[in-house]
Amino acid sequence: MKHSTNPQTRRGRGPARRIGRSLALVLPVVLVLSGTLAVAGVNWSGAPTSPVLTAADTSASGASSRTGARAPQDVLRDKLLVELQEENPGVALTHLQQAVNDRPSLAKHCASIARSLGRAAVRVHGPTKAQSYARPVCDTAYAAGVVTANR
Template structure:
């Protein structure tokens, strides 16, 4: 099972940058390099969606993780969910994102896993495993 996951991870590690470069190249080739009209700029700014509370929390906790450590971010997540129970349905998703970011920060799932705690069940550990 671990070998299969590693194989999938390596395949994605090779294929994903290629896909991103190609899609970026296609996007750049389709951009109108003439400046947008004023009405187009107004439409674009009106279409931007404000960040949801869970997006704001996730972004803040990812910054905490990068500046401090995963333990501080997990503590922040637990405190936020306790303060605002409406964030509870998003807890697992945020914890998984923190797990993946911890692997990115430390470069190894073993080191990232040392910070695992039972915040939102085992979602942090699941994020570490998926990224590692």
């Protein structure tokens, strides 16, 4: 008895098997790359960058608050400069330290705000009295602001 050797019945020889193997190698790479690109393309900061307005943005209050919105560090700097003039630099420095403790995101702006307070204190109180309010807030940036205002 002779066995037939039909090429269609043997497994692993047809074009479908080769296509399947190719997809098995390429598909995971494509999925990883597309996932990486999708994650990289997301705006993780939360600030809207799209020119498309949502219903909440089109309201009158939403539009006016967007145009008048300022960075938190700028608002804090202005508030502390007013406190420095109305009370004294010590109160402003204390409130700066409290603000940085309450909102750690302000820590990277702490030194520049403290230097601004130091320069303003020299203009308001003079260099000697301004230096007397110095304390180690934000790596003594206040004292550096006093010194640079004296130059």
